[in-house]
Amino acid sequence: MIQDLLLTAPFTFLSAMAIIAMVVDALIKNSARITFLFSVITLIVSGILAIATFGQHGIGFNGMVTGGGFASYFDVLFSLGGLLTIFAARSYLQREGIEHDEFYSLVLFAIGGMMLIGHSNNLLSLFIGIEIMSVVFYVLSGYMRSSVASVEASLKFFLFGAFSTGFLVYGMALIYGATGSMDYNHIAMNITRGSLPLESLLPIGIALMVIGLSFKAAAFPFHQWAPDVYQGAPTAITGFMAAATKIAAFGAILRIFYVGFANAEWQWKPAMVVIAIITMVFGSLVAIAQRDVKRMLAYSSIAHAGFLLAGVIALSKTGLEASIFYLFAYGVATVGAFGIVTLVRDASGEVGDLNRWSGLGKRAPLLASAFAFFLLAFAGIPLTSGFIGKFSIFSAAYESGSTSILIAGVLSSAVAAFFFIRVIVLMFFKDPIEDGTSVVIPSALTTITITVSAVLTLILGIYPAPLIDFIATTATFIR
Numbered sequence: 001m002i003q004d005l006l007l008t009a010p011f012t013f014l015s016a017m018a019i020i021a022m023v024v025d026a027l028i029k030n031s032a033r034i035t036f037l038f039s040v041i042t043l044i045v046s047g048i049l050a051i052a053t054f055g056q057h058g059i060g061f062n063g064m065v066t067g068g069g070f071a072s073y074f075d076v077l078f079s080l081g082g083l084l085t086i087f088a089a090r091s092y093l094q095r096e097g098i099e100h101d102e103f104y105s106l107v108l109f110a111i112g113g114m115m116l117i118g119h120s121n122n123l124l125s126l127f128i129g130i131e132i133m134s135v136v137f138y139v140l141s142g143y144m145r146s147s148v149a150s151v152e153a154s155l156k157f158f159l160f161g162a163f164s165t166g167f168l169v170y171g172m173a174l175i176y177g178a179t180g181s182m183d184y185n186h187i188a189m190n191i192t193r194g195s196l197p198l199e200s201l202l203p204i205g206i207a208l209m210v211i212g213l214s215f216k217a218a219a220f221p222f223h224q225w226a227p228d229v230y231q232g233a234p235t236a237i238t239g240f241m242a243a244a245t246k247i248a249a250f251g252a253i254l255r256i257f258y259v260g261f262a263n264a265e266w267q268w269k270p271a272m273v274v275i276a277i278i279t280m281v282f283g284s285l286v287a288i289a290q291r292d293v294k295r296m297l298a299y300s301s302i303a304h305a306g307f308l309l310a311g312v313i314a315l316s317k318t319g320l321e322a323s324i325f326y327l328f329a330y331g332v333a334t335v336g337a338f339g340i341v342t343l344v345r346d347a348s349g350e351v352g353d354l355n356r357w358s359g360l361g362k363r364a365p366l367l368a369s370a371f372a373f374f375l376l377a378f379a380g381i382p383l384t385s386g387f388i389g390k391f392s393i394f395s396a397a398y399e400s401g402s403t404s405i406l407i408a409g410v411l412s413s414a415v416a417a418f419f420f421i422r423v424i425v426l427m428f429f430k431d432p433i434e435d436g437t438s439v440v441i442p443s444a445l446t447t448i449t450i451t452v453s454a455v456l457t458l459i460l461g462i463y464p465a466p467l468i469d470f471i472a473t474t475a476t477f478i479r
Contacts (some may be wrong), residue, residue, distance in 0.1 A: 007240065010050040010075040011115040017042040020268035025101040032099050036090060043083045043111070051274045052076035054474065055086040063183050065119040073474045074118030074251045075230040079301040081244050081331055084109045084449045089236035089341040091443035096234065107240070114248040114434055118255075123172045126252055130168070132246055134161050137241055141233040153232025160215065160225035168212025174205030191263045209256070210268060210275075218298075219305040220279040227290075230298035235350060237476035238294060239338025243303050243331040250327055252310050257312055258320060259335045261393055263423065272313050276405055278381025279306030280412040288419045290351040292342055296419070297334075300378055303412055304330055307393055310405045314396040321471045322392035328467065329377070329385035329460055337374040340367055343440045354423060359432030367442070368427045370454050375420040377457050378441030380413050384458035392468075416431040 005012055021035050027032065048074045057068035065071075086107055093099035113132030117368075120126040143155025176182050178201035179190045190196055211222060213442060218226040230238050261268060283303030290296040308330075310325030344351045344360065351357070361368040377386035390413060397405045442450065460467060 003058075007053065007056055008059050008065055009053055009067075010046045010079070010400065011065075011112065012271075012393050013049055014042060014079075014108060014115060015047040015112040017046075018105055018112050020389055021105035021108055022102070025105055031101045032103070035101060035104040038088065038428045039086055039177045040083065042108060044266050045085075046111075047076055047079035047083070047110055050079060050188045059121055059153040064122045065116070065187075066121040067119065068102050069186065071119045071435060073113075074247065075115050076113045076120070077247055077328060077331060078118070078244065081240065081247070081335060084332075084335045084339075084452060085236065085240040085244075087445040088239065088335065088342065088449040089428075091446050092234070092236040092286075092342045098234070102247065103140075103143070106136050106140055108242070109189060110140070110240075112243055114251075116205070117248045117412065118251045120252065120255065121184050123175065123184075123256075126256070127169065127172060130248075130252070130258075131165070134165070134216075134243070135162075137237075137245065140237045140241070140345045141229055141406055143237060144234045144442060147232075149232035150234060151288055153229045156225055156232075157463075159228045162211050164215030164222065166212075167208045167215070171205045171210075171212055172434070173209030174201045174208065175207045178202035178205055184256060188269055191261070197367055206264065206268045207260060207271070210271065213253050213256075214250060217253065217305045217308070218246060219275055219309060220282045220302065222334065223279070223305075226302060227295045227298040229361040230301070230353070231292060231294045235294065235338055237299065237343045238398040239335050239341075240267070242297065242338065243334040245303065246308075246334075247327045250312075250323060253312055254320060254323060262315060269313060269315070272309060273402065273405060276306045276309035276474065277408040279303065279309065280408050281306075281415075284412040284419075287416070290355050293354055293357065293423075294352055296354070296423070297337065297341075300416065300420075301334070301402075302417060304378075306412070307390060307409060310393050310397045310402065310409060313402055314400040316343050316396060318399055319393075319396035321468065322389070322396045323389070324474070325460075325464070326389035326470060329389040332453050332456045332460075333374045333384075333386065336450050337371060337378075338456070339442075339444045339446055339449045339453070340371045341440055343367060343446070345440055354426065355416065356433060358426050359421070361428035362432055367450075370450055372424045372427065373454055373457065375423060377461070379417040379420040381417065383458070383461045385464070387461055388464045388468075 021038055023033055053068050054072045071077040104398050110133050138158045140153055141157045142151045144150035155211050178196050179187045180197050181187050210387045213224040224329030247353055283299050287296050287299035317422050377384035380386045380390035393411055394406055
């Protein structure tokens, strides 16, 4: 038992602290400041524990979870993302008058669910992690209770999430029926040996799991929830949702397809190729037509899901490493970009209309420059982490022989560059519109979030070798 707890120290520690934070919320009124500080300390400690457990690879709790390596890497990602999120969220919540006591404990519970996803070695623990994360985001999406758009976003997210859960659970049940196990390694072993009690159920089970996980990753045609939820949810929460759910979803997809279903690739790879190509092209093309900044970033996120699927399809160590790097780069840039979106406002609240961002470079040159830099990273322009991420993904696709994905990815990246550069031109080469739009001076905490995100995006674009080498070592622990 002690060894199990040490192996999963980041997850178990953070989960315990989330429960304590919830109790503090219940016992102490107006405890937002206390729970904020408590959450900051918790996330820092969980990140340190994750770094400390990288080399302690093993399986614990009767094979339900794994620790070290791959899981610890994702623990670091979630801890860092959560920390940057609550830094950016605090002044935003105060400005909107919605800094309720429970916010920070909810964020901790969401991260706890994500960590369980990364640690999962069994379909049952995977399902529990996904549901913990999802339920929290249903609540956070409707956190601005006075806003009809926020409540509508929460309802849509809940309905689509419940729908996807049905596919996921049914798929898990069929896989259990087909292989006689819910353990990833046992599933892989039984598939390899051909000792399947009900072999005909396996492709149906895999197909249903692909659908369920595609909902979480916002891949076409299971993306319908993303634009409306991104637009309606409070922006600080949207940033967290866009970064963290993508990382968690692909943490699950990478583990189960690289470990559990690797020897049954002929049953899922062709369909995944089609989904990846359509997702890349659809997300990039539809983003062009968006006039709201959050909807534009939502469709960009859909396109990124397609790029990440290319790494899954490669089914190689190179593809795994490229996907892990891409998730880090995408997550950091996304939190920073949405942190800036929270600052563009008028008398009635946030300004999402891109036309009203005209001339932002003259109103707030530093913030506009930072936002432009994040957009260039999303487009995959050199000297940004996005370029290294896309180059790695496309290289893995080429090595695996997936030339159709490579071609679609390059073309989609060109389209994405067009609409991102269009926004940059709007901010720096158009005159400001006198319509009351202004930029709020960021708080110290928000400045930290934006600065850390920008610096990491730049460093990983100029000198990515240390992280790439580190991932190459970490990725060997996934099996």
